[in-house]
Amino acid sequence: xxxxxxxxxxxxxxxxxxxxxxPLLRFSNVALNRGGRLLFEGLDLELGPGDGLHxxxxxxxxxxSLIRLAAGLLPATRGEVQREAATLxxxxxxxxxxxxxxxxxxxxxxxxxxxxEALAIDHLADVPVRLLSSGQQxxxxxxxxAASGASLWLLDEPLNALDAEGGERLARxxxxxxxxxxxxxxxxxxxxxxTWRRLELGE
Amino acid sequence: xxxxxxxRDVRRGLTGAxxxxxxxxxxxxxxxxxxxGPDAALLGRVGAGALWIAAxxxxxxxxxxxxxxxxxxxxxxxxxxxxxxxxxxxxxxxLAHWLTFAPLLLLAALPASALLGMxxxxxxxxxxxxxxxxxxxxxxxxxxxxxxxxxxxxxxxxGVLVFPLAVPLLIFGAxxxxxxxxxxxxxxxxxxxxxxxxxxxxxxxxxxxxx
Numbered sequence: 001x002x003x004x005x006x007x008x009x010x011x012x013x014x015x016x017x018x019x020x021x022x023p024l025l026r027f028s029n030v031a032l033n034r035g036g037r038l039l040f041e042g043l044d045l046e047l048g049p050g051d052g053l054h055x056x057x058x059x060x061x062x063x064x065s066l067i068r069l070a071a072g073l074l075p076a077t078r079g080e081v082q083r084e085a086a087t088l089x090x091x092x093x094x095x096x097x098x099x100x101x102x103x104x105x106x107x108x109x110x111x112x113x114x115x116x117e118a119l120a121i122d123h124l125a126d127v128p129v130r131l132l133s134s135g136q137q138x139x140x141x142x143x144x145x146a147a148s149g150a151s152l153w154l155l156d157e158p159l160n161a162l163d164a165e166g167g168e169r170l171a172r173x174x175x176x177x178x179x180x181x182x183x184x185x186x187x188x189x190x191x192x193x194x195t196w197r198r199l200e201l202g203e
Numbered sequence: 204x205x206x207x208x209x210x211r212d213v214r215r216g217l218t219g220a221x222x223x224x225x226x227x228x229x230x231x232x233x234x235x236x237x238x239x240g241p242d243a244a245l246l247g248r249v250g251a252g253a254l255w256i257a258a259x260x261x262x263x264x265x266x267x268x269x270x271x272x273x274x275x276x277x278x279x280x281x282x283x284x285x286x287x288x289x290x291x292x293x294x295x296x297x298l299a300h301w302l303t304f305a306p307l308l309l310l311a312a313l314p315a316s317a318l319l320g321m322x323x324x325x326x327x328x329x330x331x332x333x334x335x336x337x338x339x340x341x342x343x344x345x346x347x348x349x350x351x352x353x354x355x356x357x358x359x360x361x362g363v364l365v366f367p368l369a370v371p372l373l374i375f376g377a378x379x380x381x382x383x384x385x386x387x388x389x390x391x392x393x394x395x396x397x398x399x400x401x402x403x404x405x406x407x408x409x410x411x412x413x414x
Contacts (some may be wrong), residue, residue, distance in 0.1 A: 109204075144281075
């Protein structure tokens with residue numbers, strides 16, 4: 001019987017297997033059904049400190065659903081999802097549009113000044129969010145993630161609307177976060193810089 | 204986080220069109236003498252009831268701005284990721300909504316009572332009834348705002364949902380404005396029930412809207 005989907009995982013885990021550290025994200029035999037369509041099933045994965053997982057696949061294969069599942073915003077149809085404190089960057093800005101950028105970011109707390117500097121949007125601190133370009137808004141979303149202090153980053157199409165320079169800054173942030181013991185799940189149909197384990201959905 | 208959310212919602216409620224529900228409230232009070240006629244005794248009798256209907260519509264006016272923008276912009280999702288329960292978020296929104304319309308409403312009731320020719324005692328009773336009843340109105344509005352978030356023509360739908368549910372509050376609120384102390388107790392009971400139940404209804408609605 002031909003399966004309408006495939007889950008293939010490639011790449012080595014970066015930290016020692018069998019270490020006692022608690023996983024930051026664990027899927028145990030997870031299946032997800034959306035609108036009567038089975039997106040994936042029997043999915044097991046475990047991310048520890050330093051891990052990065054690149055979720056790839058064509059449009060509609062369930063990349064965003066997997067991210068929302070990991071975020072706890074969607075319930076799994078079967079199986080179990082466990083995670084540590086996570087932060088999410090997706091298409092929604094989650095910043096008050098009428099406020100200046102610095103104040104809008106400050107609502108979510110954390111090291112916002114450093115994060116804005118890391119994404120080169122610190123000169124926009126006093127500009128209302130609604131006036132930012134879509135690339136600048138994407139940088140603001142990523143600054144919110146970087147400032148959050150959460151150990152698990154969930155990024156849904158993080159490269160959308162980013163220019164090459166922004167992509168490099170994101171790669172550096174991700175690298176630094178992983179070196180500091182964090183984990184990153186990024187859903188993207190574009191290649192990501194650095195070393196990633198790869199999860200291919202819906203082939 | 205929840206304290207920041209309340210402060211933010213109050214700021215958003217008060218900037219922009221905070222005066223609009225109050226202007227609406229005063230407008231209804233102004234129109235009553237024109238609709239009923241300048242009979243002072245009659246106006247004094249229906250005045251409290253008119254104020255209650257005005258209060259209900261004033262509470263309902265910002266219903267589309269209470270939950271839907273936060274759902275659409277992913278703010279509710281981010282709050283969930285920060286570990287805030289949807290029920291807590293809804294309770295914060297109820298408190299913030301009450302803070303943005305009720306104190307102004309209580310102030311606006313002073314000129315409105317003059318327009319309606321209400322005596323000082325009726326005004327005093329109405330103010331007390333409004334203090335007791337407005338938390339219930341705020342809770343009901345936020346719950347309905349959460350249920351209708353993301354639906355087309357949510358504003359009109361919210362009106363259709365809120366008005367029947369607000370009828371008990373209206374009956375006993377207007378009765379206690381008229382000097383019925385049993386009415387005040389029943390109004391307090393209904394307001395308490397709405398305020399206690401609404402966060403759970405709104406929380407469930409926010410979760411249901413995600414999938």
